[in-house]
Amino acid sequence: xxxxxxxxxxxxxxxxxxxxxxxxxxxxxxxxxxxxxxxxxxxxxxxxxxxxxxxxxxxxxxxxxxxxxxxxxxxxxxxxxxxxxxxxxxxxxxxxxxxxxxxxxxxxxxxxxxxxxxxxxxxxxxxxxxxxxxxxxxxxxxxxxxxxxxxxxxxxxxxxxxxxxxxxxxxxxxxxxxxxxxxxxxxxxxxxxxxxxxxxxxxxxxxxxxxxxxxxxxxxxxxxxxxxxxxxxxxxxxxxxxxxxxxxxxxxxxxxxxxxxxxxxxxxxxxxx
Amino acid sequence: xxxxxxxxxxxxxxxxxxxxxxxxxxxxxxxxxxxxxxxxxxxxxxxxxxxxxxxxxxxxxxxxxxxxxxxxxxxxxxxxxxxxxxxxxxxxxxxxxxxxxxxxxxxxxxxxxxxxxxxxxxxxxxxxxxxxxxxxxxxxxxxxxxxxxxxxxxxxxxxxxxxxxxxxxxxxxxxxxxxxxxxxxxxxxxxxxxxxxxxxxxxxxxxxxxxxxxxxxxxxxxxxxxxxxxxxxxxxxxxxxxxxxxxxxxxxxxxxxxxxxxxxxxxxxxxxxxxxxxxxxxxxxxxxxxxxxxxxxxx
Numbered sequence: 428x429x430x431x432x433x434x435x436x437x438x439x440x441x442x443x444x445x446x447x448x449x450x451x452x453x454x455x456x457x458x459x460x461x462x463x464x465x466x467x468x469x470x471x472x473x474x475x476x477x478x479x480x481x482x483x484x485x486x487x488x489x490x491x492x493x494x495x496x497x498x499x500x501x502x503x504x505x506x507x508x509x510x511x512x513x514x515x516x517x518x519x520x521x522x523x524x525x526x527x528x529x530x531x532x533x534x535x536x537x538x539x540x541x542x543x544x545x546x547x548x549x550x551x552x553x554x555x556x557x558x559x560x561x562x563x564x565x566x567x568x569x570x571x572x573x574x575x576x577x578x579x580x581x582x583x584x585x586x587x588x589x590x591x592x593x594x595x596x597x598x599x600x601x602x603x604x605x606x607x608x609x610x611x612x613x614x615x616x617x618x619x620x621x622x623x624x625x626x627x628x629x630x631x632x633x634x635x636x637x638x639x640x641x642x643x644x645x646x647x648x649x650x651x652x653x654x655x656x657x658x659x660x661x662x663x664x665x666x667x668x669x670x671x672x673x674x675x676x677x678x679x680x681x682x683x684x685x686x687x688x689x690x691x692x693x694x695x696x697x698x699x700x
Numbered sequence: 701x702x703x704x705x706x707x708x709x710x711x712x713x714x715x716x717x718x719x720x721x722x723x724x725x726x727x728x729x730x731x732x733x734x735x736x737x738x739x740x741x742x743x744x745x746x747x748x749x750x751x752x753x754x755x756x757x758x759x760x761x762x763x764x765x766x767x768x769x770x771x772x773x774x775x776x777x778x779x780x781x782x783x784x785x786x787x788x789x790x791x792x793x794x795x796x797x798x799x800x801x802x803x804x805x806x807x808x809x810x811x812x813x814x815x816x817x818x819x820x821x822x823x824x825x826x827x828x829x830x831x832x833x834x835x836x837x838x839x840x841x842x843x844x845x846x847x848x849x850x851x852x853x854x855x856x857x858x859x860x861x862x863x864x865x866x867x868x869x870x871x872x873x874x875x876x877x878x879x880x881x882x883x884x885x886x887x888x889x890x891x892x893x894x895x896x897x898x899x900x901x902x903x904x905x906x907x908x909x910x911x912x913x914x915x916x917x918x919x920x921x922x923x924x925x926x927x928x929x930x931x932x933x934x935x936x937x938x939x940x941x942x943x944x945x946x947x948x949x950x951x952x953x954x955x956x957x958x959x960x961x962x963x964x965x966x967x968x969x970x971x972x973x974x975x976x977x978x979x980x981x982x983x984x985x986x987x988x989x990x991x992x993x994x995x996x997x998x999x
Binding site: 429430433434436437440441444445511512513515516517518519520521522699700 | 747750752753754770773774776777778779780781782783784785786788789793797798800801802803838841
């Protein structure tokens with residue numbers, strides 16, 4: 428336990444020094460503030476409070492931004508240390524590879540959570556100051572925070588897995604960008620194409636919902652859109668997700684982080700330093 | 701007390717054995733130099749001792765602990781070849797991290813930074829460190845903890861002579877306090893006075909493992925006598941003693957260790973021609989060439 432905390436502390440020092448904390452917090456806050464300000468015009472027209480609109484915009488944005496930040500923080504975790512020769516040194520200490528990975532994860536997850544907390548918090552406070560929040564929209568904001576943290580944790584784990592496979596920082600950086608593009612952008616386009624081609628057949632009703640929750644980014648969208656007022660102002664995928672109980676996408680999101688972290692650990696274990 | 705016991709250790713990559721049937725024992729307070737060409741298996745052997753790479757045959761034990769086990773890691777310190785610490789941290793931050801990993805108070809890290817001469821630069825970013833300073837930071841982390849065995853992989857590569865001298869001073873202190881030290885090196889000459897035993901790896905096999913004196917005898921390499929003659933006496937010296945001329949007035953002779961005294965007597969007989977004499981025992985370079993290629997080095 429002491430070793431896990433020592434590693435987490437060390438990694439926090441590095442993310443702070445590397446300005447990752449500043450970049451993540453800055454990005455999240457900037458977008459939160461801009462989206463809250465921009466939401467004022469639509470809020471009145473739709474008859475919902477300002478924060479509801481903001482949460483919807485933040486969800487759409489976070490689907491792309493949170494995985495990207497998580498992957499950028501995590502891709503160097505193993506490949507970088509392997510490259511610098513510090514991995515063999517660290518592992519010659521009385522710590523296991525699991526300890527090493529968990530320590531890094533705790534630090535990176537904390538960084539992400541702080542960035543999300545500040546960004547979303549700013550959106551909440553600004554909405555309240557500028558006029559309208561409600562109990563419902565505050566709950567939606569809390570759900571957004573929790574699910575975004577899970578989304579980030581999933582992509583941190585994926586970043587470690589890629590880092591273990593690539594073994595070189597440059598290759599790992601390229602791979603995570605590819606992974607982000609495929610997982611967050613192309614996956615949805617592929618599903619959309621399949622939906623259009625299928626035209627309401629078996630794929631649409633039986634397979635598609637499961638493929639949707641299988642991707643943490645899509646599960647994140649469903650969790651935040653389905654069952655909230657925001658669903659009114661969104662369209663497309665979220666409604667398809669409604670064909671299954673709301674607990675399914677939430678469960679998928681909760682399962683992702685431990686699964687990918689275990690995967691990353693398995694890949695990391697194969698590396699001979 | 702035996703600290704490190706290696707018995708028939710073997711490592712294979714595909715069909716190739718990078719370390720093959722190596723047996724070696726290192727005792728407390730002993731300094732062993734591990735010599736060999738690049739790819740001879742030095743680093744692989746160290747990684748096997750550390751448990752970073754699994755062993756395919758034989759056994760390794762560190763005071764009864766298996767390589768890579770918590771018990772072994774606690775007792776082992778390692779300095780990897782060309783390690784580069786995180787550039788954006790300071791030396792103090794880096795070493796304090798290692799102290800925490802070893803479960804030592806951070807004050808110990810500060811103390812060690814002073815000891816390796818980094819006290820004044822401890823709070824500067826590692827990016828600004830010279831190669832020698834980086835190596836000293838690496839060495840300082842190897843001094844943490846309850847280490848009984850220190851594995852130093854090419855510790856002096858890239859260091860200037862003064863940094864090397866300081867480095868070996870610390871190594872001597874480790875040995876004097878009862879620690880066993882295994883270090884690999886290419887810088888042969890400097891090791892002579894600094895090691896108790898020399899182990900030479902050739903293509904994964906241990907081809908020599910003994911003190912410098914014994915290895916010299918075993919190799920039967922010639923002792924060289926460098927005789928500086930008085931002006932214009934080289935020809936007379938050669939006609940009396942043999943050997944080959946060097947720069948007009950000196951002569952160099954090569955003889956076997958046991959012939960040395962009779963040669964010296966012969967030199968004494970013509971002492972009126974001689975200004976000075978130097979006896980040069982076979983150096984580590986020649987020994988190393990002898991054992992690592994299986995051939996005698998030329999004169």
